[in-house]
Amino acid sequence: MHRVLITDPLSNHGIEQLLQAEDVEVIQKTDLTPEQLLEEVKEADALLVRSQTQVTAEVIAAGKRLQAIGRAGVGVDNIDIPAATSRGIVVVNAPDGNTVSTAEHTFAMLISLARNIPQGYRSTVQGEWNRKQFVGVELNKKTLGIVGLGRIGTELSKRARAFHMKVLAFDPYLTQERAQKIGVTQATLDEVIAQSDFITVHTPLTKETRHLINRDAFNRMKDGVRVINCARGGIIDEEALAEAIRKGKVAGAALDVFETEPPGHHPLFDFPQVIATPHLGASTREAQENVAIDVAGEVLHILRGEPFKNAVNLPSIPAELQEKLRPYQTMAEKLGSFASQAAEGALQEVTVSFSGELAEWDTAPLTRIILKGVLSHYLSDVNYVNAPHLAKERGVKVTEQKISKRHGFTHLIRIHIATDTGEIAITGALLNGLGPRIVRIDEYSVDVEPAGHQLLIQHHDRPGAIGRVGTILGDHDVNIAAMQVGRRDIGGRAIMMLHVDKAVPEALLEALEQLDEIHRVTAIDL
Numbered sequence: 001m002h003r004v005l006i007t008d009p010l011s012n013h014g015i016e017q018l019l020q021a022e023d024v025e026v027i028q029k030t031d032l033t034p035e036q037l038l039e040e041v042k043e044a045d046a047l048l049v050r051s052q053t054q055v056t057a058e059v060i061a062a063g064k065r066l067q068a069i070g071r072a073g074v075g076v077d078n079i080d081i082p083a084a085t086s087r088g089i090v091v092v093n094a095p096d097g098n099t100v101s102t103a104e105h106t107f108a109m110l111i112s113l114a115r116n117i118p119q120g121y122r123s124t125v126q127g128e129w130n131r132k133q134f135v136g137v138e139l140n141k142k143t144l145g146i147v148g149l150g151r152i153g154t155e156l157s158k159r160a161r162a163f164h165m166k167v168l169a170f171d172p173y174l175t176q177e178r179a180q181k182i183g184v185t186q187a188t189l190d191e192v193i194a195q196s197d198f199i200t201v202h203t204p205l206t207k208e209t210r211h212l213i214n215r216d217a218f219n220r221m222k223d224g225v226r227v228i229n230c231a232r233g234g235i236i237d238e239e240a241l242a243e244a245i246r247k248g249k250v251a252g253a254a255l256d257v258f259e260t261e262p263p264g265h266h267p268l269f270d271f272p273q274v275i276a277t278p279h280l281g282a283s284t285r286e287a288q289e290n291v292a293i294d295v296a297g298e299v300l301h302i303l304r305g306e307p308f309k310n311a312v313n314l315p316s317i318p319a320e321l322q323e324k325l326r327p328y329q330t331m332a333e334k335l336g337s338f339a340s341q342a343a344e345g346a347l348q349e350v351t352v353s354f355s356g357e358l359a360e361w362d363t364a365p366l367t368r369i370i371l372k373g374v375l376s377h378y379l380s381d382v383n384y385v386n387a388p389h390l391a392k393e394r395g396v397k398v399t400e401q402k403i404s405k406r407h408g409f410t411h412l413i414r415i416h417i418a419t420d421t422g423e424i425a426i427t428g429a430l431l432n433g434l435g436p437r438i439v440r441i442d443e444y445s446v447d448v449e450p451a452g453h454q455l456l457i458q459h460h461d462r463p464g465a466i467g468r469v470g471t472i473l474g475d476h477d478v479n480i481a482a483m484q485v486g487r488r489d490i491g492g493r494a495i496m497m498l499h500v501d502k503a504v505p506e507a508l509l510e511a512l513e514q515l516d517e518i519h520r521v522t523a524i525d526l
């Protein structure tokens, strides 16, 4: 039974699939104190949150069973992603479900700012009739500067254009072609800052975007500029904003998000030019249903070991590539596991070479799988999420190579492992009708199915060696299912690969090592 802990309010309709699933127990506890969260997360296999729950490294460490953290929304700045990655926990979000709601909310803020609607409302319901004080400005023909033209920024730009605004957009990933297609003018951050009548930010909160709109930026803005933040508190420096309003540079600011949430009585609220909402961008019935459905589905897939798509801490793989690589996945992991078990000494370097048709594709996902297979021999709790991180942390150099030569096979995967005492190379291929095969161990050609219990024996090619090995196995009641011998020269170094019916006992390994002609015996379990 998978236990899913939900600690922020999620749409019940959205999480229906979790509530109905027979293999899932849902625990919904909102408004937990940090101490209560540390306690509750201990037994959870998955944690589902919105922006309120702070998923710190401490929470992640307490969640010993956690396999997935689901964010029913976009921003994951409340989740310690590096901590989740190093513990092999997949973080998934729901990037599409609240785009329109947030763009609409930003547009509502834009109009409210231009026409003083919140201020006008407050004054009117207090019995005043202040028509002169709340004279606004038109949006028509004004310049809207958008910083961050992602999903929300793009949706917002369409609405602004419908109101006949000129839209300037700055986004480091925006191409001229895409800007033209969307109908915005591509600009630098400086141009957006200096030329806009309204400036709105739609980036995630990162090291680069924290205080992106700072004192210096405000100084360079047009007099009477109006600014909006419906993305994340902290992208606009709140102190610098207060100063700019005080100096008369900024005529109005609309804030849906704050550096600290809830903000309490924020000093900015003392300015009549500031309007605010309590992080409502994604708070519509539709958006909440969408994001909950998306993230609940993703978390179910992760818990059930099925493919999922919106991982924040795993590179995304296009569906077409996923389809192409799928047949190779099991073999890749087995080859990695085989190579690491066959190697001796402390792991230093893993070099993965793909040849033939594999060399034409993006094989990074396969390398990640191979690395998981390799590292699982040395470390516990390795998975696809943390394998590259763990390799880096331990100073293991990982290299991927592409070789277009085919060597008579349509493709080959070669894994070379270097340790402090030696090296080994395992080469495998998927053979038509036969499935995965190890076709080479170092320089020896073999045909070994990477499965079950195997014995790799490195020996000196001598008459009677095979017979003596067979006798010792028989004496230990270990049946040989298949056997392969590889050698380069008569009487030289050689290998035996034995597929045996059960795990090899330690005493058998010791008995084999006593034989004169044997250099090394390794039991491999796949």
Ligand SMILES: NC(=O)C1=CN([C@@H]2O[C@H](COP(=O)(O)OP(=O)(O)OC[C@H]3O[C@@H](n4cnc5c(N)ncnc54)[C@H](O)[C@@H]3O)[C@@H](O)[C@H]2O)C=CC1
Pocket (backbone or CB within 6 Å): 073, 074, 075, 076, 095, 098, 099, 102, 147, 148, 149, 150, 151, 152, 153, 170, 171, 172, 173, 202, 203, 204, 205, 208, 209, 230, 231, 232, 256, 257, 279, 280, 281, 282, 283
């Ligand atoms: N107020 C609310 O309730 C909501 C707030 N959000 C916030 O809005 C943000 C944006 O959401 P989406 O548009 O869905 O994300 P997105 O990932 O589609 O777009 C973000 C864009 O920001 C750009 N960007 C990144 N760093 C930048 C920089 N230094 N300067 C300029 N552009 C930069 C990226 O290239 C990307 O195009 C989220 O990260 C989240 O924090 C999202 C949903 C609801």
Ligand SMILES: O=C(O)C(=O)COP(=O)(O)O
Pocket (backbone or CB within 6 Å): 050, 051, 052, 072, 073, 074, 075, 076, 098, 279, 280, 281, 282, 283
């Ligand atoms: O999706 C986002 O990034 C949001 O900011 C929405 O936050 P919420 O889920 O409403 O707490």
